[in-house]
Each structure stands twice: as structure tokens, then as C-alpha cells.
Amino acid sequence: MxxxxxxxxxxxxxxAPTGPPxxxxxRGRTAVPISxxxxxxxxxxxxxxxxxxxxxxxxxxxxxxxxxxxxMMRRPEELNKxxxxxxxxxxxxxxxxxxxxxxxxxxxxxxxxxxTDKFAVEFVIGSSPQFSKGTYIPVFTAKERPSPWEGRVxxxxxxxxxxGITPVADCIVGKYQMFVAVVTPVGIRxxxxxxxxxxxILFNPWVSADAVFLDDEKERQECVMTEMGIIYHxxxxxxxxxxxxxxxxxxxVLDACLYIMDRSDMPIINRGDPIxxxxxxxxxxxxxxxxxxxxxxxxxxxxxxxxxxxWTGSTDILLxxxxxxxxxxxxxxxxxxxxxxxxxxxxxxxxxxxxNFYSAHDNDGNxxxxxxxxxxxxxxxxxTRDSIWNYHCWNECYMSRPDLPTxxxxxxxxxxxxxxxxxxxxxxxxxxxxxxxxGQICFPFDAAFVFAEVNSDVVFYSRNKDGTMExxxxxxxxxxxxxVTKTPGDVTRRDITDQYKFPEGxxxxxxxxxxxxxxxxxxxxxxxxxxxxxxxxPTLEISRGDDFELSLEFINRSTQHRTVEAYIxxxxxxxxxxxxxxxxxxxPTVKIGPNQSVKESMMVEFKNYVKxxxxxxxxxxxxxxxxxxxxxxxxxxxxxxxxxPKLTVTVSDGGKVNEEMTATVEFTNPxxxxxxxxxxxxxxxxxxxxxxxxYSLIPGSSSLTWTEFFTPQRAGRSRVIAxxxxxxxxxxYGQASVTIEP
Numbered sequence: 001m002x003x004x005x006x007x008x009x010x011x012x013x014x015x016a017p018t019g020p021p022x023x024x025x026x027r028g029r030t031a032v033p034i035s036x037x038x039x040x041x042x043x044x045x046x047x048x049x050x051x052x053x054x055x056x057x058x059x060x061x062x063x064x065x066x067x068x069x070x071x072m073m074r075r076p077e078e079l080n081k082x083x084x085x086x087x088x089x090x091x092x093x094x095x096x097x098x099x100x101x102x103x104x105x106x107x108x109x110x111x112x113x114x115x116t117d118k119f120a121v122e123f124v125i126g127s128s129p130q131f132s133k134g135t136y137i138p139v140f141t142a143k144e145r146p147s148p149w150e151g152r153v154x155x156x157x158x159x160x161x162x163x164g165i166t167p168v169a170d171c172i173v174g175k176y177q178m179f180v181a182v183v184t185p186v187g188i189r190x191x192x193x194x195x196x197x198x199x200x201i202l203f204n205p206w207v208s209a210d211a212v213f214l215d216d217e218k219e220r221q222e223c224v225m226t227e228m229g230i231i232y233h234x235x236x237x238x239x240x241x242x243x244x245x246x247x248x249x250x251x252x253v254l255d256a257c258l259y260i261m262d263r264s265d266m267p268i269i270n271r272g273d274p275i276x277x278x279x280x281x282x283x284x285x286x287x288x289x290x291x292x293x294x295x296x297x298x299x300x301x302x303x304x305x306x307x308x309x310x311w312t313g314s315t316d317i318l319l320x321x322x323x324x325x326x327x328x329x330x331x332x333x334x335x336x337x338x339x340x341x342x343x344x345x346x347x348x349x350x351x352x353x354x355x356n357f358y359s360a361h362d363n364d365g366n367x368x369x370x371x372x373x374x375x376x377x378x379x380x381x382x383x384t385r386d387s388i389w390n391y392h393c394w395n396e397c398y399m400s401r402p403d404l405p406t407x408x409x410x411x412x413x414x415x416x417x418x419x420x421x422x423x424x425x426x427x428x429x430x431x432x433x434x435x436x437x438x439g440q441i442c443f444p445f446d447a448a449f450v451f452a453e454v455n456s457d458v459v460f461y462s463r464n465k466d467g468t469m470e471x472x473x474x475x476x477x478x479x480x481x482x483x484v485t486k487t488p489g490d491v492t493r494r495d496i497t498d499q500y501k502f503p504e505g506x507x508x509x510x511x512x513x514x515x516x517x518x519x520x521x522x523x524x525x526x527x528x529x530x531x532x533x534x535x536x537x538p539t540l541e542i543s544r545g546d547d548f549e550l551s552l553e554f555i556n557r558s559t560q561h562r563t564v565e566a567y568i569x570x571x572x573x574x575x576x577x578x579x580x581x582x583x584x585x586x587x588p589t590v591k592i593g594p595n596q597s598v599k600e601s602m603m604v605e606f607k608n609y610v611k612x613x614x615x616x617x618x619x620x621x622x623x624x625x626x627x628x629x630x631x632x633x634x635x636x637x638x639x640x641x642x643x644x645p646k647l648t649v650t651v652s653d654g655g656k657v658n659e660e661m662t663a664t665v666e667f668t669n670p671x672x673x674x675x676x677x678x679x680x681x682x683x684x685x686x687x688x689x690x691x692x693x694x695y696s697l698i699p700g701s702s703s704l705t706w707t708e709f710f711t712p713q714r715a716g717r718s719r720v721i722a723x724x725x726x727x728x729x730x731x732x733y734g735q736a737s738v739t740i741e742p
Contacts, residue, residue: 035126035135035268038174038258041193042127049187064184065117067191068159071105072178072199079103085206085225088686088714090251092196097204097348098272099169101150106180107160114141114153118183121151121165122190123176126268133269134172138181139165167201169209172272173347174258175200200254203274203348211274211400214350222488223350223398227685228719229341230486231334232493233391233575233616235639236357237539239484239493243721243735244338244353245313245685248346253315256322257346260284260293263325274349274399275430278414279445283427285340285416287327290425293317293339294331296418298574300614300727305329309615310725312681314342316690332575336416337393350398354413354496357482359392360456361419361576367451367516367523369458369479372469377626377633378567378587380463387577388479390618390639392417392453394428396485401432404443408432411499413450422446433499439515451516454480454500459524460624460635471526472633477504531632532558533592535566535623544606544617544642544729545671551601552623552636556592564590564634566625570604572612573620573639581612584621615730617642645670647722647734649682655740660711663688663720665734668703675726680706684720687712687740715742 073080074094080102081087086095096102104121112119120138129136139151141163148168155162178197181190191197205214205224214220227246234240247253261271264284270276284292294317295305302308308330311317317328317339331339337353344351360369372383394415401409412430422428422445431447432440441448460473480501487494502508517523534555542548550570556562570584584604592598609619619640626633648666655661665682669675675698683690688710698704712718717739724732 032128032130035128036265037127037262038125038268038271039262040127041177042124042129044122044124044177044179044190044193046192047187047189064189065112065119065182066109066189067106067119067180067182068109069107070178070180070191070194070197071107072197073103073105074199084204086202088225088249089254090249090713091200091254094199095202095254096167096199097202097206097210098167098171098173099204099207099210101164101166103154103162103164104178105160105162109159111159112153112156112161120147120181120183121163122179122181123149124179125172125174125176134272135268137167137171169204169207170211170272171201172268173201173203173277174261174268174271175255205348205350205398211402212349212398213400214398218488219398220350222486223352224345224348229338229353230491230493231338231353231393232355232484233334233393234641235390235618236481238541238641239357240641241493242334242731242733243312243719245315245683245721246338246342246345247313247315247683247685248342249686250315250689252319252322253342254346256318257343259322260343263292264290274397275401275403277347278344278349278397278399278412278430279427281340281343282414282416282429283425285336285343286331286418286426288418288426291327293321293328294336294416295327295329296332296336297330298332298576298578302330306679307615307725307730308332308335309730310679310681310723311335311338312721312723313683313690314339315683318342333389333417334393337395340395340414340416344395344397352396352485353393354396354483354485355391355393356454356480357391357484358479359389359453360479361387361389361392361453367456367521369456371458371460371635373460373462373472373624373633375462375464376565376567377462377624379569379622379624381579383463388458389577390575390641396433397430399430401430404432404435408434408440408443410434415450420449422449436500437502437512439512439521440519441516441521442519448519448521451521454483455513455516456480457524460633462633471524472528473531473635474524474526474528475635478637529632531627531630531634532556533562533564533627533632533634535625535634535636537621537623537636537638539638540640542640542642544613544644546642547603547605549601550604550621551599553597553599554590554592555597556595559594560629561594562592562630563628564592564625565628566590566600566623568600568602568623569621570609571620571622572609572614573618574614575616575618577620579620580614581609583609583612590625613642617644617731644729644732647680647724647732649720649722649734649736651720651736651738655687655712655738657712657715657740657742660709661687662707662709663736664705664707665722666703666705667698667724667732669698669700671729672700673728674699675728678724678726680722680724682706682708682720682722684710684718684738686714686716687718687738688720712740715740
């Protein structure tokens with residue numbers, strides 16, 4: 001019987017796999033795994049034979065050089081740490097900087113004879129050390145055997161040799177293992193693995209050959225060695241400040257910073273390049289796409305973590321991440337910038353926190369912040385999607401940029417706050433500050449995005465009934481109004497706006513904007529006629545709980561009568577410019593005589609907005625209107641940050657190293673209502689580790705006092721900083737300066 005047309009019998013399906021999926025490895029792609037963990041190590045044999053053993057094994061080695069002891073000279077009072085500016089690190093290990101000599105003492109079983117004895121000091125980093133990759137470095141004393149790192153005998157005494165070792169200025173930054181190896185006729189004999197001989201090598205801004213060299217001692221002291229920071233916030237015309245303990249020398253912080261790079265799977269061999277390190281770290285400081293350090297939260301609900309406004313320093317955050325291996329909750333821009341600053345300073349990269357007031361978040365690259373008005377001049381909140389941050393914090397770090405043309409090294413912007421993706425990840429930078437100033441937005445990395453943050457135009461569009469829109473006013477000076485950072489060696493602020501942009505309206509500025517346009521920057525070209533009526537909102541300093549009067553001034557600069565149909569809106573807003581709740585709306589019709597001014601006043605009562613305040617207590621007022629006689633649009637905007645009550649911090653007198661002291665925090669609830677779920681935090685660089693206390697209830701008009709004991713670990717000037725935080729009132733701070741005697 002023919003089987004033509006018969007349905008073939010299907011083959012039996014392969015059995016379903018059971019058990020765990022196969023482990024993905026480098027097998028078949030690379031001969032050895034790519035090392036991406038500084039905490040991994042490899043077994044280094046204590047004896048490597050040159051020849052096979054004879055019938056009786058290897059001959060006795062008693063006549064050859066033997067290693068009895070290795071002294072890493074790691075105590076703070078010894079020269080290594082002092083010369084390398086690492087004596088402040090609270091660590092049991094030797095910490096040095098690359099490109100600069102450090103010394104170790106090696107004690108042998110007999111006096112060292114350079115004519116006949118040969119030994120090497122070996123440095124190993126990562127799990128698969130290779131000489132060609134710079135992860136295995138033997139350092140010899142003999143000139144006939146050159147080594148990547150310079151080595152020399154600086155002193156001999158009895159059986160002890162002091163050896164000076166100079167790591168190259170571009171070596172890998174991280175934690176190394178060290179071995180001493182002696183050459184014998186039959187093989188190499190080396191010290192066994194000993195954790196106490198591990199050492200850390202950091203970037204070195206004191207050495208000109210290092211990519212992070214900063215030739216200004218005052219800046220170096222501030223941007224590498226200073227632990228106490230000031231971060232600026234608030235409003236452009238009412239700048240506030242918060243103290244921050246970077247704590248880069250605290251116990252465990254350096255290991256936490258190296259863990260961050262391990263967690264990113266960054267290859268060990270890339271960790272000597274500050275460009276790669278900072279770019280990778282800007283992604284790892286936020287958790288958006290890589291389980292990084294901090295979870296961002298702008299919602300006001302911090303039930304499952306710590307409110308961003310509650311933190312007083314970086315130590316708790318970094319140690320929590322390193323210990324739990326989980327992202328820490330929660331952060332906003334200044335927390336990202338502050339913790340990133342700790343990371344950079346800890347590794348030896350000069351860095352500072354910078355605040356940009358009226359910072360544009362340009363998510364479409366058109367360098368415009370669009371505000372939509374209806375045909376009568378009122379803000380159409382349903383269609384206005386762009387926002388202007390009252391302020392935004394990022395970091396600047398100092399390094400050369402061999403990947404850019406000459407002249408674009410120096411300060412570089414890096415930003416860990418997750419705003420937009422860059423090459424598929426939430427990160428930003430490093431972008432050259434000089435490139436931003438000169439409109440070279442084509443240069444890597446993310447120069448166009450940062451350029452928009454400081455140079456965008458605010459464009460008001462009038463939307464007609466048919467849906468078409470036309471620009472009716474362009475404000476080219478609102479964005480990037482002021483860029484500030486802490487003054488080196490002082491507690492004052494430093495205006496660095498001129499490092500980012502030329503003066504508004506100058507010839508240089510127009511040239512730079514034309515240059516940016518050549519690289520694809522799309523600016524608003526229209527120039528709507530300027531209205532002959534100005535609106536002016538006053539600068540006010542208001543405390544939380546106060547009622548106040550708001551006066552809007554209409555100034556007629558023409559010789560004719562003018563009538564303005566105005567819209568005055570007051571809203572509670574997040575510091576990101578996002579509106580939360582509109583508590584005030586007025587639409588007066590104002591008549592103004594020729595060359596005269598008229599004030600329209602209104603009372604703003606605390607009770608009307610108190611229940612809707614969000615954490616940074618910002619009130620955003622915007623006034624718009626249409627001039628009846630000319631059809632022109634007039635606008636003005638103002639942010640008022642309500643001032644919070646203060647904490648009083650006092651420290652006991654007569655502070656000395658290792659002698660117990662007290663710090664006391666006092667607070668009086670100035671409101672009629674109770675504060676619930678209150679956390680108070682306190683810490684101080686070099687004198688007090690972070691401490692916290694919880695109060696379930698602080699009744700209205702009542703006071704509290706909290707006293708803590710602490711023992712200063714080092715002499716000098718410092719501060720105790722404290723914060724109080726609860727859902728009803730945030731950003732309550734206090735600090736006390738203290739001088740500790742030796």
C-alpha cells in the first residue's frame with residue numbers, strides 16, 4: 001500500500017529542561033574571565049619552581065634569602081599617609097595616591113646583598129591578574145630589570161630593607177594585594193596571602209602626570225580634603241543653604257565606593273580613567289536601570305524610606321548600600337549630588353556640588369520651555385507640560401579631557417539625578433564646562449542637555465480657538481539665572497555663572513548661540529514686540545505660618561492710557577516647578593494712566609494653603625494678562641520659598657581629642673498643631689558618627705531637648721549639623737561650629 005498523501009508522524013518533542021539555567025560565562029569568547037570585581041582575588045602560589053624536583057625533592061633553601069616580615073608603614077603618623085594626604089582616612093590599611101612614591105619595610109632572615117640577592121614586590125588587583133593589562137605589577141630593585149612601577153632601595157639596616165615604590169600616574173585605582181617574592185635557583189618563593197598587606201591606590205590631584213591634577217592648593221584642599229559641605233537651594237533671590245557631611249574619610253566609605261564600581265560590572269582595567277569612572281558612577285548613583293545607590297522620589301510620600309530632606313550626610317547612605325546590597329530610599333537632586341561628591345572626593349577626584357537656579361529640564365532638545373496661554377492671556381495648565389526647576393544640583397569634577405580638543409579639560413559636569421537617558425542609561429556627563437560656555441554642544445558627553453539647563457528660552461505661546469499657537473513673549477534671561485558653589489576655604493557662596501555663560505545680551509553670547517545652532521540646537525527665532533506695560537512681583541521673605549500681602553505692580557511705560565485684563569495665580573509647587581495645588585486666583589481689570597503705575601494687592605492667608613504645602617514649601621505666583629489697546633501679552637513669575645523654623649544646636653566647651661563631649665539639639669514647635677512622626681538626625685565630620693532619634697508627637701507650642709555624647713577623633717575645626725523632618729514640616733536645620741584641641 002502506497003503511503004503517498006499520508007500524514008507524517010511528528011518527531012517526539014525533546015524533553016523539557018529541568019534544573020537551573022546554565023551559567024553564562026566567558027568560555028569560548030576570552031581565554032580568561034574579564035575581571036570586574038575589586039573584591040575578587042586569585043590564589044598566588046607561595047612557591048613556583050623553575051625545574052622539576054629531584055629524587056629527594058627540592059634542595060634545602062636555608063642559604064637563600066627568606067622573608068620574615070613586611071611592614072606596610074600604614075600608621076597615620078608615618079610618612080606614607082602624610083605625604084599622600086591620606087592620614088584622615090579611618091582605615092587600618094595603607095592608602096596612597098598614584099604617581100607618588102610610598103615606602104614599605106621588608107625584614108629578611110639575613111642582611112640583603114644586592115649583588116647576589118634578587119627579590120620583587122608584586123601587586124595584584126582583580127581575579128585574573130595579567131601583566132599586559134596592568135593588573136599584575138612586579139616591582140624590581142635592579143636597574144637591569146625595568147618594571148612598570150619604579151622601585152628603589154631607600155635604606156638598609158641590619159636585616160631590614162626599606163623600598164620606595166612609585167605607581168605610574170595612570171594606574172588602576174582600587175584595592176591591591178601585595179606580595180614579596182624572592183628568586184632562588186630552583187624557583188620563586190613568596191609571602192603567603194595576608195590581608196594586612198593590602199593597600200588602596202587613589203587618584204592623585206597633587207601630581208602633574210595624573211589626569212586629575214589640580215594646580216591650586218586651596219581648591220585641592222576644598223575639593224578633595226574638605227568633608228563639610230554647603231549645598232545651596234531655595235530661590236534665586238532668596239538663597240538658602242544646607243550643611244552636608246560628605247564623610248569621605250569615614251570608616252567603610254572607601255570600600256563602599258569601590259563596591260559601587262564592582263556592582264556596575266565595570267572592568268578593573270578601566271578604573272584608572274577618570275572619564276570612564278565618573279560616567280559609570282553617574283549611572284550607578286541612581287537606581288533607575290542598574291540597582292544603583294539611591295531611589296529618587298519627588299512625591300512627598302516617603303513611608304518606606306528616609307525623606308530626602310532628612311539626610312545630613314553621605315555615610316549612612318553609602319554604608320547602607322554596601323551592607324544591604326539594595327538601593328537606599330530616598331533621594332532628590334541635592335542628595336544625588338552630595339553622595340556623588342563623597343564618591344569622587346573619596347577616590348581622589350577633585351569635585352564640588354553646584355546649584356543652578358531656574359534650571360530647565362529640556363527633554364526634547366529644542367532649548368525652549370513652553371508656557372501655553374489661552375487667547376485671553378491666562379495660563380492653560382492642561383497644555384503647559386514643561387517645567388522650570390527652582391534650582392537643580394549637579395557636580396563638577398576636575399580632570400583632563402584627552403578625548404576633546406585642547407582647552408576643554410578642567411571642570412566637567414556630571415549629574416546622577418535621573419532626568420533623561422544617555423546612551424540608554426540614566427546618567428549625565430562628564431561634559432566640559434568650557435564646552436558649555438562656548439556652545440560646543442557636539443562634544444561628549446551630554447553637553448547639549450546641560451547647555452539647555454542654563455541657556456533655554458522661556459517662550460509664552462497664545463493658543464487660538466482653532467488650535468494654532470503663536471509666540472507672544474520670549475524671555476531669554478530667566479533660565480540659568482545664577483550658578484553657585486561653596487567658596488574654597490570659606491563658608492560663603494561663590495557665583496560661577498560666568499564659567500557657564502557670557503553676559504546676557506553680549507556679543508559673545510550671540511556668537512555662542514549661533515555656534516550651538518550649527519550643532520543642531522533649535523532656538524526660538526521670533527521676536528514678538530515688547531509690551532509697553534510691565535508687571536512686577538515683589539521679592540518677599542515669608543516664614544511658614546505667616547499671612548502676607550502680595551502686591552502686583554502694573555507699570556505703564558507709554559504716553560497713553562492702558563487697560564490690562566490680568567490673571568493672577570498662586571500655586572503650591574514642588575521645587576521642580578511642577579504645580580501641586582492652586583490656592584489663589586484673581587482676574588482684575590486694571591486701568592493705568594500714561595507713565596504711571598498701579599498696584600493690585602491681595603492677602604495670602606496661611607490657612608488657605610497650609611494643608612496643601614509640599615516638602616520645600618514653595619509658592620509659585622504667575623501673573624499674565626492682555627493689554628486691551630494693543631493686544632500684547634504681559635507676564636511675570638515669582639517663586640517664594642517659605643522660611644522654616646530652626647533647630648538650636650549647642651556643643652559643650654573645651655573639646656579635646658578622645659575626650660567625651662555633648663551636643664544638644666533644641667526645638668520649639670511654633671505651630672498650633674502637633675507634629676507627628678518626627679525624626680531628628682545629627683552628625684559631624686571627624687567628631688560624631690550619624691545619630692538619629694524618633695519622636696512620635698511634638699504638641700503645638702511645646703519644646704524638646706535631645707542631648708548626645710560623642711568623642712572627637714581628630715583635632716581642628718568642625719561642625720555638628722542636625723535636621724528635623726516630618727510630613728508636616730521639612731527642611732528644618734541647625735548647626736554649631738566647634739574647635740577640637742589636640
